[in-house]
Amino acid sequence: MSAARGSVRWYHRLVDADPEAEAQLGGAERVASGGLRIILANALQSTGDQIVNAKTVLPWLFSVLGAPAALVGLLVPIRESGSMLPQAALTPWVLRARRRTRVWMLGAAVQGLAALSMAGTALLLTGWLAAVVVLAALTVFALARALCSMASKDVQGRTVPKGQRGQVNGVATAVSGVVAVGVGVLLQALGPDLGVGVLAAFLGAAALTWLVGVVVYAGIPEEPTMGGAAPGRDPWLSDTVTLLREDRDFRRFVVARALLLVSALAPPFFVTLAVAQGSSVLVGLGSFVIAQGVASVVGGRVFGRWSDRSSRLVMAAGAVVASLTVLMVVGVVLLDREGLTVPALVAGYFVVSLVHVGVRVARKTYVVDMAEGDRRTRYVAVANTAMGVLLLVVGAVSAGLATFGEVPALVLLAVLGLLGALVSWRLPEVSGRA
Structure with a gap:
């Protein structure tokens, strides 16, 4: 006992109690x-x-x-x-x-x-x-x-009850971030x-x-559950299409999630721009892992608590911050002022990585909070399958633009992110304690 x-x-030291x-x-x-x-x-x-x-x-x-x-x-x-x-x-x-x-x-x-x-x-x-x-x-x-x-x-x-799920996700993210920082430091100490x-x-x-x-x-x-699917043929494809066509709120969530890819796809372009500038700051493998780890540590707890209050607003705010950060970095790159470009790229990489932690925690919390039981499982599966397709499409388009340089690809991602912020802001509220 x-x-x-x-x-x-x-548990209650990590997560707010709700008897x-x-x-x-x-x-x-x-x-x-x-x-x-x-x-x-x-x-x-x-x-x-x-x-x-x-x-x-x-x-x-x-x-x-x-x-x-x-x-x-x-x-x-x-x-x-x-x-x-x-x-x-x-x-x-x-x-x-x-x-x-x-x-x-x-x-x-x-x-x-x-x-x-x-x-x-x-x-x-x-x-x-x-x-x-x-x-x-x-x-x-x-x-x-x-x-x-x-x-x-x-x-x-x-x-885990609603109102604690975002904090659980955030604490796990922060713990993994602490370990990642340690791994990154060890890799950096081992040399390039x-x-x-x-x-x-x-x-x-x-x-x-x-x-x-x-x-x-x-x-x-x-x-244990009774098991939700009957034996026989599983019309998963038609069920997927039907869910996306008929469930308006879920469809809007999938669209918002696709438009939020700015925080996921922009950081690699920052890295290639930094390398092109002759910077050694982000070249080491340990530095990449450290940056990701610090972002997880800083963002995990904070964004977890915010997501339990309103996961849709965390998604919206994250998209705005990521998009504006990308546009500001693009502006610095275009100005090409000596001594400013590399620090801007490094700072932009960290900020967008940090925001990405918030977006990930928020969207996970949102999809768990918006449904119950087997419907939640279907939401998660269909959303991720749709994202797999959309990730290939958006990634291919941004990669195609990157053949003309990283700047056009970053501008496209920033514009999509601002649209994603608008769609996320208009989503129905599902988080927060009843």
Whole structure:
């Protein structure tokens, strides 16, 4: 009993107490037990993500292994779209699972094994063959991540009351950020010439974060469901189209989320502009990881609490700040004043990364708060599948504009972000305590 009371005290140090809402989900001890395990498991997963990162660590690994540049360009599309596109098709299978925690555990275990296979590949293979094997492992990793993405929102909705979900997401983000800063500092201390052995060791350590997360997640007190999908043919495609066509509020959320890609897609352009300026500030791998980690630490708790009050307004404000930051950086780049461009790019990279933390926490909180039960699972799956398609489209357009230079691509993303702020602001309010 004392251990249970201790978990409640720890939970309420991290998350604002709400006895009435907690009573509806089995009481403070049950909510605290589930909430703390969700925080720890998500923090472990996010820590692993900082290492198995298609924007930083994996491209660095490819360069060390001598992989062709064309294969490097496949990393981000496979990682991002691969974890989103299949979710609508996987929905019927997930709905049949009586315990959604087990779906998350399966996805996490597969991600851990995929990361472990990347580490082994780095030690045993080189060149294009190593790259192909890593890409295959990343494909499996992304598909497994789709299961975790779908199940985690449902488990959180069943075990954490509205008004605390944003804080749970924010605390997990902040914890992973602290670990990421430590990893980044260690990478920076090892120097710019990181060998294959060091990178393989980090990938192996990342694999452990998912495997430990499986053990943590197994203890979440989740009531089994009856299973939501009947056997037989699953018309997931027609159901997806119907949901987007008939559910106006959900359709507007998907549109808003697509327009908020400015905070996700702008930072890599800042990096390439900084490198073109001859700056060494952002060249080191450790510096990238440190910047992401600091953004998570600073933004996680703050944006989590704000999202519990109004997740739609956090999305809107984040889009405005990101877009204006991008436009100001573009202005400095166009002025080309010596001594100003590189500091502006570095500051812009951090600010947009920080805002991206808020946008991610807010949109996760919004989709969990806007529905209940199996409908929440369908919302998450359809939204992510639609985003997988839209990410490819927006990414392709911005990449096409980038052939004329980074500035046109950044301007397009900033304009889309301002439109996304307007759409987010007009979304119905779903967060906040009833």
